[in-house]
Amino acid sequence: MRLxxxxxxxxxxxxxxxxxxRHGHEVLGVAGRRSLPAAPFAVQQADLSRPGALAAxxxxxxxxxxxxxxxxxxxxxxxxxxxxxxxxxxxxxxxxAALAAADGIPLVHISTDAVFDGARGGYTExxxxxxxxxxxxxxxxxxxxxxxxxxxxxxxRVNFFGxxxxxxxxxxxxxxxxxxxxxxxxxxxxxFFCPLLANHLARLILEVLTARLAGVFHxxxxxxxxxxxxxxxxxxxxxYPPALIRPASVAQAGLAARRAPRLTLRNDKLANALGHPxxxxxxxxxxxxxxxxxxxxxxxxxxxxxxxxxATK
Numbered sequence: 001m002r003l004x005x006x007x008x009x010x011x012x013x014x015x016x017x018x019x020x021x022r023h024g025h026e027v028l029g030v031a032g033r034r035s036l037p038a039a040p041f042a043v044q045q046a047d048l049s050r051p052g053a054l055a056a057x058x059x060x061x062x063x064x065x066x067x068x069x070x071x072x073x074x075x076x077x078x079x080x081x082x083x084x085x086x087x088x089x090x091x092x093x094x095x096x097a098a099l100a101a102a103d104g105i106p107l108v109h110i111s112t113d114a115v116f117d118g119a120r121g122g123y124t125e126x127x128x129x130x131x132x133x134x135x136x137x138x139x140x141x142x143x144x145x146x147x148x149x150x151x152x153x154x155x156x157r158v159n160f161f162g163x164x165x166x167x168x169x170x171x172x173x174x175x176x177x178x179x180x181x182x183x184x185x186x187x188x189x190x191x192f193f194c195p196l197l198a199n200h201l202a203r204l205i206l207e208v209l210t211a212r213l214a215g216v217f218h219x220x221x222x223x224x225x226x227x228x229x230x231x232x233x234x235x236x237x238x239x240y241p242p243a244l245i246r247p248a249s250v251a252q253a254g255l256a257a258r259r260a261p262r263l264t265l266r267n268d269k270l271a272n273a274l275g276h277p278x279x280x281x282x283x284x285x286x287x288x289x290x291x292x293x294x295x296x297x298x299x300x301x302x303x304x305x306x307x308x309x310x311a312t313k
Contacts (some may be wrong), residue, residue: 001025001209004063006096007070009034011169012110012198014300015162016067017041019202028061030055030070034165039303058099065209068096071139075114075259078135089138094145100149106209111157113193113220115140118260121192121224125216125269132260142217154208154217157265162198162288163297165304170198172288173197175231179240186248187228192262193226197284199291207274217270223280224264230281237289281295 003020007013016165017027017039027041036043044060046053048070058102071089072078078085093109100107114136114186115129131137161172168174178185197206204219225233231245250259267278291297 001063002028002062003209004030004061004066006030006066006068007032007054009036009165009304010069010073011160011162011164012160012201013067013069014165015198016069016202016205017160018300019199019237020053020206023206025206028063030057030061030277034304038118040306046093048092049084049102054092054095054099063105065108065228066100067098067108067110067175067205067209068093069110071110071142075133078133078138082134082138085134085203086137086141089135090141090145093192094149095143097146097149097153106212107146107150107153108205108208109142109153109155111155111216112136112139112158113142113159113218113263113265114260115143115157116260116263116265118192118262121193121262121264123218123263123265125218125310131198138180147215147283152212152214154213155216156205156208156270157216157236158201159193159195159221159263159265160198160201161195161284163291163300165301167297167301171195171227171230172234175245176238177233179235179238179244182244184244185231187226187245188227188250189228189247191250191259192261192264193227193230194220194264194267195230195281195284196221196279197281197287199287200279200284204270204274204278208270211274213270213273216275217268218267219278220265220267221281221284222267222271222278223282225281233281233285234282234288237285238292 003025009031029043117130161170232242235242
């Protein structure tokens with residue numbers, strides 16, 4: 001399968017590219033500012049917000065399937081740049097869906113658990129979204145644009161952690177770097193989520209493509225916890241003092257974008273469609289630690305090493 005992955009240098013795109021490559025698929029990645037000159041698959045740099053860029057990428061890739069992970073995902077950046085957020089998170093997904101529909105190929109569009117307001121938790125796909133931030137509103141608009149253009153597409157609402165190129169893209173990396181520096185940090189006791197390891201999510205995405213699933217699915221972990229509890233569990237797994245993580249409230253954090261407090265989503269629909277339960281954060285954290293021991297983060301970052309070395313000469 002010739003698999004086109006947008007946002008291939010992002011946290012999910014990078015790990016999805018690795019999982020797809022090692023499962024024998026021909027990966028064609030689209031990157032923005034960063035490049036991956038040493039990656040074991042083809043990468044095209046393109047600003048997909050520019051007129052004509054998407055058409056050029058499509059002609060280059062000639063994909064058999066597409067996973068659209070690219071987005072403006074920084075919540076506070078979306079508040080400060082709402083027009084860019086609308087272009088990347090709402091308009092672009094619809095354009096990609098129209099191309100996939102014209103070719104009749106499977107498409108997975110990556111959305112977010114943040115489309116809900118988190119007032120009660122336990123959300124199913126039948127619950128009405130109520131986004132609180134510009135990021136969440138534009139991501140919901142992206143879902144709607146995708147399904148309007150291509151009802152046979154799959155939209156996955158996700159929350160994930162894992163290893164990134166910068167080492168700073170996921171909550172797990174943030175906790176770990178502060179723990180390694182013995183820096184005290186806050187963990188929110190009043191924000192709950194159901195995260196998956198990015199690699200586990202990547203394998204689910206490949207299953208969704210193979211099964212040609214259509215519609216909205218919650219691709220979240222099978223267990224939920226607070227962000228504080230996640231940080232404490234990570235500290236214990238890596239052998240650092242959990243006391244470095246201080247319990248705190250998101251209300252006192254001074255963040256520009258509103259955060260939904262209880263983003264606990266049910267994943268029964270996807271589990272039933274795939275015929276097996278989805279992994280939990282516990283399995284993900286164990287694998288995250290094993291990847292650390294095996295040098296997986298350095299292997300990913302080596303894909304960008306050539307560009308880094310040239311930039312420093």
